[in-house]
Amino acid sequence: MRNKITIIAGFRMEIKISGHNYQYDVSGMSLLFFPGEPVCFKTHPRGALRLSSRVVNTTRGLYARATFWMEESVYRAEKKMQNYTREEMLAAVKHTIYRVFSRATGILPPWGILTGIKPTGIYQRLLAEKGALETRRILLKEYLMRPEKIPLLHQICRVMETVQTDCSKEASLYISIPFCPSRCSYCSFISVAAERCNHLMELYLEKLCGEIHEKCRVLNENGLSVRAVYIGGGTPGILSPQQIEKLLSVIRSELKAPLREFTFELGRPDTVTEEKLRLLKSFGVSRICINTQTTNDRVLEQIGRKHTRAQYLHAVSLTRKMNFDSINTDLIAGLPGEDEASFARSLEDVLKAGADNITIHTLSIKRSSRLHETPDYFDPRNDHVQRMLDRAYERLLRLGFIPYYMYRQKKTVSNGENVGFARPETICLYNLYMMEDLHTVAACGAGASTKIISGESGRIERIINVKYPFEYIGEYEKVRHNTHLLEQKLKERT
DSSP states (O other), rough: OHHHHHTTTOOOOOEESSSSHHHHHHHHEEEEEOOOOEEEEEEESSSEEEEEEHHHHHTTTTEEEEEEEEETTEEEEEEEEEOOOOOHHHHHHHHHHHHHHHHHHHOOOOOOOOSSOOHHHHHHHHHHHHHHHHHIIIIIIIIITTTHHHHHHHHHHHHHTTTTOOOTTTTEEEEOOOOOSSTTTOOOOOOEEEEHHHHHHHHHHHHHHHHHHHHHHHHHHHOOOEEEEEEEESSSGGHHHHHHHHHHHHOOOOHOSOOOOEEEEEEEEGGHHHHHHHHHHHHHOEEEOOOBBBOOOOHHHTTOOOOOHHHHHHHHHHHHHHTEOOOEEEEEETTTOOOOHHHHHHHHHHHHTOOOOOEEOOBBBTTSSSSGGGGGGOOOTTTHHHHHHHHHHHHHHHTTTTEEEEEEOTTGGOOOOOEEEEOGGOOOOHHHHHHTTOSSEEEESOOOEEEEETTTTTEEEEEEEEEHHHHHHHHHHHHHHHHEEEEEHHHOOO
């Protein structure tokens, strides 16, 4: 089967749809099986890879039908619809595409036809409407999900039920520090290598403090108390102690209610110092993130991270001595050069170091990353990555960690997911507030996305800042406009 995929690599996936308008979802299904192949929609596809997806009304009922041509072979599937709802039609369209693609390639994506970011939402809705047994049947038979993913969803949803917030009175604050010591080969985030633009950081920080002041004013005047703060990046640890003190002083001066949680994502271990940790502790930071991604020095060098395993272990040791409430470390399954044994050793290093939050990510090959140029990573049958995830989950569960949040991304190796694990008393509230849309998140900084949650309706609106630090500094009027927009929309809520 691998030879067949190699032969067709480089061809466009040509698609024709009729009887429905699910172009976006059909593209998503194509990316599950052929993530390296560009998609184009045509009236008369003629390429080596071509798909026809149709909804047809016959004398026997309404059907979704898919036909897939791959070189000299043709694959067909159909599914009859019962209730004729839009939701059922979409599922039937995706179901037939899954069938023809899986027969042609032998690939069985672990999440079946689910292509969205948050499978937990579907699981919760089905559970409330159908009950546990019928939910399991639907996930296995209709959504074609692998059985081992259902307990993971169930555990995460149980944790979510315990988290309480009043979206009419509470909010979170996110602050973006989009600078890094260097850019990793897998990275697609809007961040800038600080080695090339140190002169921007002071200017950026000045504007950022102004935005924080204005956004907090808007929240306070609209009756929203900030209960969680998350400073992320990029690599916020790249800031000097003086810059950290300036930033945290502004934040603390604006808060009108006690925080439940205050996270500072130091990021790379080589940015961690005792002076910075003491400063963070003095300002009430409760949760620290030190993200090594792997503890294999050879892999770290290969992906462009200029730190070592020893520096990570030292950074966590320093942090533990300060008695923060929790320490998070991110690991990435599927990094180039890292096999299953190496990933397992990285997890053991993180556990022995004492991290009580561990987030397991699956490598995602984004278009703007350097790894996008490496075609081998586009093969979704890299089952060794799925085994990395399965064994890591098993190990963490056995040690008493619980999975508490999850999200998925496009173009992940092995079609994997990202899951946050924590000791029961150390779950990150901000992650749940933000990922599950529990209350408004006001976001400050370049590339930051504010999310407004409207009361009982649950309506979500987003306001996104300009992407790059130089735009943020030079076009700050756009940032002011976004703050006014936030103020207007919060007033409309009430």
